[in-house]
Amino acid sequence: MASLSVALAMFVGGLAVLLWSADVFTDAAQKIGLALGLSPFVIGMTVVAVGTSLPELVAAVLAVLRDEPGIVVGNVVGSNVSNVFLVLGITAVVGRDLRVERDLMQVDLPLFAASAAFLVLAVWSSPFSRIEGVLALGALAVYIHFTIAERDVSVPEIVEEVEEVESDIEESPIGVVTYAAFAGSLVLVVGSASVLVDSVVALSEALAVEPAVIAVTALSIGTVLPELTVSTMAARRGDTAVAVGAILGSNVVNAFGVTGVASLVGPLTVPSTIRSYGLPAMALATVLYLFVTQDRQVTRWEGATLVLLYLLFLVNLFAIT
Secondary structure: OHHHHHHHHHHHHHHHHHHHHHHHHHHHHHHHHHHOOOOHHHHHHHHHHHHHHHHHHHHHHHHHHOOOOHHHHHHHHHHHHHHHHHHHHHHHHHOOOEEOOHHHHHHHHHHHHHHHHHHHHHHOOOOEOHHHHHHHHHHHHHHHHHHHHOOOOOOHHHHHHHHHHHHHHHHOOOOHHHHHHHHHHHHHHHHHHHHHHHHHHHHHHHHOOOHHHHHHHHHHHHHOHHHHHHHHHHHHOOOHHHHHHHHHHHHHHHHHHHHHHHHHHOOEOOOHHHHHHHHHHHHHHHHHHHHHOOOOEEOHHHHHHHHHHHHHHHHHHHHHO
16 A cells, blocks of 8 residues: 555656646746747747647657556547546536637547547557657648648637737846746656656556556546646636637647657557557547537537546446456
8 A cells, every 4th residue: 555655646746746847848938939039929839839738748758768658548548538528528517608619610620530530540450650650740730730821820828828928028038047947847847757657657556457547547637637727717718719729739739749759769559458448438539529519519518418428438447447
C-alpha cells in the first residue's frame, strides 16, 4: 500500500507541476514573441496552440524513450474519449444548449472524424510507425492550413488572450524575469513529465494493470483539465462556439500531432486493451459527436447523457482489466 501511496503522490504532484509549468511557459513565450515583433495572429497559431498541447507532447516523447509506448496511444485515446464524453458533456450542462457554428461543421468536424478514422486504421493491427507519424503530421498541417484559410481571425479567444498580453507588455516591458520564467518552466515541463511517466508505470505495477490503462483513465482525465477549464468558462460567459471548437481542435491535435511526434522517436505499440476496447469507444464517441451536432447544437440533456456514457466507459474498462 505504501508503494501505491507514493506512486499516487508522484502522479498528482507531477501532473500539477506539468500543467502549471506549461501554462507559465506559454505565457512567457507569448510575451517574448510579442517583444520580438511577432504578430498576435502568428503567436496564437503557434505558441498558444503548442503550449496547450505541450503536456501531452512531452509526456508522449518521454514515454517512448522510457520504452513505454503504450502510454502514448492510451493517453491519446483516453483524452479523445474524455473530451467528447466528459468535457463536452459537462460543458453542455454548464452552458445549457451549445451552438455549433457553420465553419466548425465545414472544416473541423470532417477533419475531427478523419483524425479518429486515421488513428483507428493506423494502429488496428500494427504499431503506429514513423511513416504513419509523418502522414499524421502532414494531416495536422492540412488542418492548420484550412483553419487559417477558412477564418478571417484565428480562434477568437486565443487572439483576445494574446492581445491582453500585448497591452501588458506595452505597460511593462519584459525583462530578465520573463526569459528566466521561459527557460525555467521548460525545464519544469520536462522534469515533471518525466515524473508523471514514472508514476504511471509505478501505479500500473501497484494496481497490477497495464500502464496504458492508467494512461487512458487517470492520465487522460488530468491532461484534459485545461480543455475542461477553457470550455466551461467559455460556456458560462455564453461563448459556446469557443467551447465546442476547443474540444474539436484538441482531439485533432492529439490524434495527429501527439502520436505523430512521438512516433518519430520510436514505433508506438498498442496494448490489447486499448485495441479491443479503447479504440472502439473512441470511434463510438466520434460517431455520437457527429450525430448530436447535426442540428448544430448540443443540449443539456445530451450533455448529461455523454457524462453518463463516460462513467459507463470507465466501469467497463476496469471490469475487463
